[in-house]
Amino acid sequence: MASQDPAGNRAALIRRLLALLRPLAAAGLALLAVLAPPGQVQAQGAACRIAVLGDSLTAAYGLSVNEGFPARLQAALQASGRDCQVIDAGVSGDTSAGGLARVDWVLADRPSHLIVELGANDALRALPTDQLERNLDAIIEKASAAGVPVFLAGMLAPPNLGAAYGNSFRQVYQDVAERHDIPLYPFFLDGVAGDHTLNLPDGIHPTAAGIEIIVERIMPAIGQWLDKVS
Numbered sequence: 001m002a003s004q005d006p007a008g009n010r011a012a013l014i015r016r017l018l019a020l021l022r023p024l025a026a027a028g029l030a031l032l033a034v035l036a037p038p039g040q041v042q043a044q045g046a047a048c049r050i051a052v053l054g055d056s057l058t059a060a061y062g063l064s065v066n067e068g069f070p071a072r073l074q075a076a077l078q079a080s081g082r083d084c085q086v087i088d089a090g091v092s093g094d095t096s097a098g099g100l101a102r103v104d105w106v107l108a109d110r111p112s113h114l115i116v117e118l119g120a121n122d123a124l125r126a127l128p129t130d131q132l133e134r135n136l137d138a139i140i141e142k143a144s145a146a147g148v149p150v151f152l153a154g155m156l157a158p159p160n161l162g163a164a165y166g167n168s169f170r171q172v173y174q175d176v177a178e179r180h181d182i183p184l185y186p187f188f189l190d191g192v193a194g195d196h197t198l199n200l201p202d203g204i205h206p207t208a209a210g211i212e213i214i215v216e217r218i219m220p221a222i223g224q225w226l227d228k229v230s
Contacts, residue, residue, distance in 0.1 A: 048077075048084035048226070051106050053099050053139070054117035054153075057188060059090030062200045067208040072215045073222070080219070082226065087111060095121045096135035103139050107146045113229070114143045115222075117188050119155040119169070126161055129168040136176045144180070149229040151222060152177050153188040183225045191217050 052058045052070050060068025065088070074086035089106045091098060099118040106114070116139055122132045136152070143150045154173035157166045170186075177184035189206070191213045192198045198210035206214060 047112065048082060048230075049087060049111045050077075050084055050113040050115060051087040051089045051109065051111035052115045052117060053103060053106055054090035054115070055094040055099075055121055056090065056092035056205060057120060058117050059088060059092050061092050061205045062202075063208055063211070067211060069211055069214060072211050073219075076215050076219050077222075080223065082223075084226075090117070093121060094118065095125070095127065096132050096139075100135045100138050103142050107143060107148060111148060113151070113226070114148050115151045115153060116140070117153040117155075119173070123155060123157040123161065123169055126165065129165070129172050132169070133172045133176060136172065137179070140176065140180045140182065149225070150180070150182045151225050152182055152184045153218070154184055154186045155189075156187050156193075183221060183228075185218050185221050188214065188218070190214075 050073075052073075054069075058069045060071070065071060068088065068090075070086040070088040070090070074084060077084040077086070087109065089102070091102065094102075096118045098121075099116070116136065118136070118139075119132055122129075140150050140152075152173060154170070157169040159166065161169075173184055173186070187193070192206050192210040195210075196203065198207055198213060199205060200207055
């Protein structure tokens, strides 16, 4: 008869216990996901992952990826002591309708926060402002349903479209922000628009230096937002 090994027996017993506990642990996590309020499971211990749902202004158009708005915002946040990843979800040429069509995909990546920067291409195409408003409303509603707080970056219409269109366009962002009780940064291109030294030759898209100014100016508002919703 072989002699018994107490250490070996203990190791075998531990392995059997672990095998029994694994299904129970998985069931517990599944139950937590069902019972917890929307967004609570994601929030517990989740990293700061900010998705930027935007157009070419946030998609590093004409620049390297490292010079674009998401990369520079991430660098600024980390320099300020915030351990945040900023995800580039910008697509050049996107209107607010394009952003709405993509928002489910963006939210499926489980960001902890969402910055919405859309509308410039709506204005360039002189699309109806009520359409812009409906699309922004729908994007924010989807994010809210997923438990993801939203920061809205506003845009202004080109002056050549007339005062009536410009006023209506600007009012959309104010109304949407108030209706959903979310922060609004009134003009994403503040300090950069119209300055040929801070824009590419097309006069529309910021240079790397222009992006730095945008990040510098928007950072205080984003910091306040993160403090409020975290």
